[in-house]
Amino acid sequence: MxxxxxxxxxxxxxxxxxxxxxxxxxxxxxxxxxxxxxxxxxDTPIVVAANKTATYLPLLKGKKIAVVANQTSVIFTKKTPTHLVDSLLSLGISIKHVFAPEHGFRGDVDAGEHVKNGIDQKSGLPLISLYGKNRKPTKEQLAGIDLVLFDIQDVGVRFYTYIATLQLVMEVCAENAIPVVVLDRPNPNAHYVDGPTMEAEHTGFLGMTKIPLVYGMTIGEYAKMINEEGWLEDGKKANLTVIPIDHYTHDSFYSLPIRPSPNLPNDLAIKLYPSLGLLEGTNINAGRGTEFQFQRLGAPFLDKNNYTFTYTPVPNFGSQSPKHNGKLCYGLDLTKEDTSALNAVDLKWIIDAYNSTKDKSLFFITSGFTKHAGTEKLQMQIEAGMTAEEISKTWKPDLEKFKMIRSKYLIYK
CATH class of the missing domain: 1.10.287 (Helix Hairpins)
Structure with missing residues (x-):
């Protein structure tokens, strides 16, 4: 099924x-x-909003629309999933162009690599990149557009850039009085809220608002929060409609049928991503350049007496230039981790790796780590020798404040 x-x-x-x-x-x-x-x-399946065509088609008919989408933007059928764009075109909806986020419209671009403008070979529609220099649609790109439709699968981690794209799209639509319709999808990490909260001085594309690392909301719920909390530029509000998911709660099990980006290949990687994603701001390889992205970690400089598992990253579909390309890495294999126990940001792996690094100057890429963590404090706490438990306790006051705000925008319990 x-x-x-x-x-x-x-x-x-x-x-x-x-x-x-x-x-x-x-x-x-x-x-x-x-x-x-x-x-x-x-026996009642989760129904993603894209499948509820009878609900949102009346909002689109007779309008010229732009779609923000990628490879996850599909309508599920008993046979083969149909891409939302292809379905809408077959139903006579007038799509003028598609905005493509990080990793591109078909999800085949490396993390951090610029997404190019072009023409989608299947639909013939113009593709406009929202990753690279042009991260926010311009007024000219929205000329003649009556409505923007947003449908992208998120994984609920602040530095996963799709929510930044959502915010920038909502911002320009608010500025130009263009309605936004968000087709909601389940968040596989929606069952908890944890991690350091983004500090205002470190906001950017890896975190545009002061939210925790794991914020426990679907992309539709988060869109409501952005809009109502005054987080759009100049406090403007978008004309926002969220089409909800059916038969879903935050505790629902949801296995993503399509990888949301090249380096999140399965449920385990998605569950480990909130913790291992912080390694992107270090010199530790987090499985890029292997078939087990975000399910292993390693580096040539880790103590081989403590880390007996080895692997060698090489260029592949998910990464053309992985950290420590072609070098033997000593590290950990996490492929046997129990996904049901992954309900918090776990710092044990990054702390153990730091402690096992003899030359500490090799470990952090300071600016990158701060951007991912959202604060300079986390690096300082790790360097000071604090335990994972001690560090997580310092997050609690901010987490409680956020949960109060979050509660106002939850569609699903």
């Missing part, structure tokens, strides 16, 4: 209790009722 379904262990408990000894008729009736209700929940 292409639709990821909800998992609910309560059904197992019901089945266990119903098979244990004799019970009164009323109890049996209650158990049977519970079994039916739970079975209905399990």
């Amino acid at each position: 292409l639709f990821p379904c909800l998992k609910n262990t309560f059904l197992l408990l019901v089945l266990m209790f119903s098979s244990c000894g004799k019970a009164k008729k009323s109890t049996i009736d209650t158990q049977e009722s519970l079994k039916i209700k739970v079975a209905q929940v399990i």
Whole structure:
């Protein structure tokens, strides 16, 4: 089944209790009722907003639209997923052009590599890059556009740049009185809020607002927060419509059927990304240049007595120039980590790697690490020898403040 379904262990408990000894008729009736209700929940698939065409097509008909999309922007069918753009064109919707985020429209561009303007070979539509020098659509690029449709799968980590693209698109639409429609998708890391909060002096494309590293919201919920908290330039508000997901909660299990970017190939990588993504601001390789991106880490300078696992990064689909290209790296294999236990930003791997580095000057790429962490404090705390538990305690006051704000914009519980 292409639709990821909800998992609910309560059904197992019901089945266990119903098979244990004799019970009164009323109890049996209650158990049977519970079994039916739970079975209905399990059999009800999560429906992403893109699949709800009857809901949003009336908003698009008769309008000239621009679409912000990538390879994840699909409508799921029983056979083969259909790209949103192809579906809309077949339904007679007038799409003038497509805006492409980091990694490009088809998701085949390396992280940090400029995305080029061009023509999509399949649809024939003009592609306008929103990654590189032009990260915010210009007024000229929106000339004649009646509505912007945004549909990109997010993973709920602040430095994952799709939410920055969302904010800049909303900003220019607010400036030019162009409505924005966001088609919501589940966030596989929506079940928790954690990590350091972005400080105002370090905001940028890896974090445009003062939110935690993991913010526990879908991209639609976050769009509402951006709009209502006055985070758009000059406090303007966009004419925003969020099309919600059906049969979804923040605790729903959701396995992404399409990798959201070249270096997030599976569920484990996505779950480890909030923790291992911080290594992007260090000289530690986080699996780029292998088939296990964000599921391993290593460097030639790590102590081989402490790190017995080895691998050699080489150019591949996800990275043409990985850190320590062609060099033997000593590190850790995390492919056996339990995804169900990954519900916090875990600093143990980065702290252990730092402590195992003899020449500490080799470890941090200071500006890069600060941009990813959103604060200079985290590097200072690690260098000062603080434990992961001690550091995470310092995040709590800001996290509690954010959770209060976040609660106002949640569509799903």
